[in-house]
Amino acid sequence: MTDRAPQPVDRLLPSDEARDLISLVRDIAQREIRPKAAEEEEAGLFPRKVFTLLSDSGLLGLPYAYEYGGGDQEYEVYLQVLEELAAARLTVGLGVSVHTLAGYALAAYGTEQQRGRFLPAMLGGGLLGAYCLSEPASGSDAASLRTKAVRDGDDWVITGTKAWITHGGVADFYTVMARTGEEGPRGITAFLVPGDAEGVGAAPPEKKMGLKGSPTAQVHFDGVRVGDDRRLGEEGQGFAIALSALDSGRLGIAACAIGVAQAALDEAVTYATQRRQFGKPIADFQGLRFMLADMATQIEAGRALYLAAARLRDEGRPFAKQAAMAKLHCTDTAMKVTTDAVQILGGYGYTADFPAERYMREAKVLQIVEGTNQIQRMVIARHLAGPESR
The missing domain is CATH 1.10.540.10 (Acyl-CoA dehydrogenase/oxidase, N-terminal domain)
Structure with missing residues (x-):
């Protein structure tokens, strides 16, 4: 359907x-x-x-x-x-x-x-990009990445494997974080790598429970040579660039989550007003009406949260804490709303004849990508009470 x-x-x-x-x-x-x-x-x-x-x-x-x-x-x-x-x-x-x-x-x-x-x-120009930070052994602990970029004259030679890359294998360019110096965050540098550069390759896409149309794959860099004109920022600045990018990226994930949640709510409302049991639409039963009301309220709250963070960004004010809050709240909301939508549709919600089950499968990944929601809680708490906030 x-x-x-x-x-x-x-x-x-x-x-x-x-x-x-x-x-x-x-x-x-x-x-x-x-x-x-x-x-x-x-x-x-x-x-x-x-x-x-x-x-x-x-x-x-x-x-x-x-x-x-x-x-x-x-x-x-x-x-x-x-x-x-x-x-x-x-x-x-x-x-x-x-x-x-x-x-x-x-x-x-x-x-x-x-x-x-x-x-x-x-x-x-019709190009499509991908962002390469995570690796098979460094996900939430992104500063422990092992991909290396070694200086060779006016070039850099990049070797390593990135994991969980959206658009891996189909992207026209990759923004790649690679180690150029000491261990830890200060030894990482950012590079812009063409997708067709010699030595760039991708593994077969991961088999996922949702988002099957979006390829997620490991990307291999086997001695990929790029000029110093493709180094972005200063040497050793890459991790700071990566975190700054993720602050904005988390707002994108929050907005996507509210989009999925809104689609699930619309599906649930349509079904509940058309499906009749005991002689009347099931939307007339108080239990379902309250579920729909709660779903709509959480969606509106999430939308207001991500827009408030966006306005801070537009004004040039700090917004990292609010971005983490928006990502946390909106993706948790998407998971709850899509689960409730499946429940409202009953048996039909569990079938692929209706999109509710797809929304539920897709919502789950939004609680994981660009920093799990457990990481978002750490970011928020650090801004509230940790020394990094001062």
Whole structure:
């Protein structure tokens, strides 16, 4: 069964331009993404043509500067675009978020020459990016990564394996964190590696419980040679760049989570108002009405939380704590709401004839990616009581 079109969220947007942008995204989602979502996810098909369409429509570089091919949109607007895309198909929403994450190091820490040379193609040239921090033995403890980059004249030679890479094997460029010096966070440097560079390869995609259309794979760097003009930031600055990127990336995950939760709520409301038992719609029973009310309230709270953090970011104010809170709350909400949606649909919710079961499987990974929710709690607590916050 194809996913039903949701009731449009009544959004608070800062300009007519932003309202037109959301209308464009909804039109693309309704015509090009939602009708094929269930079938293509079941078949594990990666929607590369959709990402090409999004690039052609100017939607792959929204929060970046117009002079480099971006959309010059506030993060508050960009995140609401992500929510709309994720509600239609999480593979697409998450993919745009990861692509934006992959471009962050260049946009924020690259030289003017690097930005002018590389960013336009990355933001509007049909390219797709991936972010390479995690490794088979370093996930939450990211500073213990083992991938090495060794200086060889004017080049760097990168060797190692990255794990759990969204778009692994299909990306056109990889932002790679590699060790160039001492152990620990101060010995890590960031590099921009072309996807077709000699020595870059990918393992077969992981077999996942959800997000089957989004390839997640190990990426191998076997003596990959890149020039020093592809080093981003200073030597040893890579870990700080990675953490800064993740602050923004977590907001993207939060917005995607609310998109999935909203889609599940819309499905549950539609079913509950149409399904009749004991002579009336099941939505008339108080137990279900209260479930729907709680689902809607948590979604609105999550949306307000990620937008509040985005506004801090747009104003140039610290937002790392709020980003962690948004990622934590929104992804936990998505898991709870999608589980309740399956319950409301009953036996039908457990079948692939309705999208509720897919939403539930997809929501789970959002509690894990870009810092597990246990890590988010550590980040929040550190800001509240730890010495790092001072």
